[in-house]
Amino acid sequence: MRDGAGAPALEVLSPGPLALLQDHGRPGYAHLGVTESGAADLGAFDAANRLVGNLPGALVVETLLGGWRMRALRTVRVAVAGASVSVLVSRDGRTVEHPVGCALTLEAGDELEFGAPPQELRSYLAVRDGIAAPLVLGSGSSDTLSGLGPPPLRAGDILKLASQSGPWPAADMIATWIGRVRAEIAVLPALLGPRDHLLSGEGLTALGSTTWTVSQDSNRVGVRLSGPPLEVVGDAGQLPSEGVVAGSVQLPPDGRPVLFLRDHPVTGGYPVVAVLTRAAQDAAAQLRPGDRVRLAPARR
Incomplete structure (x- = not known):
């Protein structure tokens, strides 16, 4: 020892x-x-x-x-x-x-x-x-x-x-x-998928163009974002439960994204439309209620 x-x-x-x-x-x-x-x-x-x-x-x-x-x-x-x-x-x-x-x-x-x-x-x-x-x-x-x-x-x-x-x-x-200062609006890169096809064209555009506000209803499980709801196509709220990972950008029925952090559940029934990069996951873990954030989704 x-x-x-x-x-x-x-x-x-x-x-x-x-x-x-x-x-x-x-x-x-x-x-x-x-x-x-x-x-x-x-x-x-x-x-x-x-x-x-x-x-x-x-x-x-x-x-x-x-x-x-x-x-x-x-x-x-x-x-x-x-x-x-x-x-x-x-x-x-x-x-x-x-x-x-x-x-x-x-x-x-x-x-x-x-x-x-x-x-x-x-x-x-x-x-x-x-x-x-x-x-x-x-x-x-x-x-x-x-x-x-x-x-x-x-x-x-x-x-x-x-x-x-x-x-x-x-x-x-x-x-x-030392002396690190966060930008006024945090930008979080993400890769689209696996269920981004459930967003309408307008919804997909809004995913990356909306400036979201971090909700007080956030913790180590996930960061809830407040803003205008995203438009989906079909019955996106009735998917069978499937696996999720840290960084998943999940879209609950209210159309406002949730960013899963390290204590996330292992499965979920709402569509995951993107996944944050590892660096973006770290940045998301430092967001506090009232912070403004934009997602930067890209194709794989």
């Missing part, structure tokens, strides 16, 4: 609105009705792990809208990626702010806190060696739809180290994360 593995490392002082343990998820179990789950923004998840030299897929903390506060119980190397929260470290009565996209060392007794992000939703805290948690079907991820995996973190929880680190990274900063 690597030095430090299994040792208490972090104490949760405040989880904020929602703090979950996440890794790459549990693929390969859709036939059992189990979705992949895992980190909602895989790009930010991978970036945080790279900054501390963890092996790909090491377990991290995914937080929502800031408010996260923790105390280091030993010297640890940590990194934060994702939403542009203020990363505040308090030591001996003095508080220093650090940027997102950098690695830093905490000493025993240091407190780390996330402020509220001005935009986007989710931030990822990685710790060198990864976080230990019981595995369910090979993953430590929390699945909010099925309830599989660890429950949401609570104040007083103690997080222990795993043994998931590799060589030390060559850099302790990812410049593209």
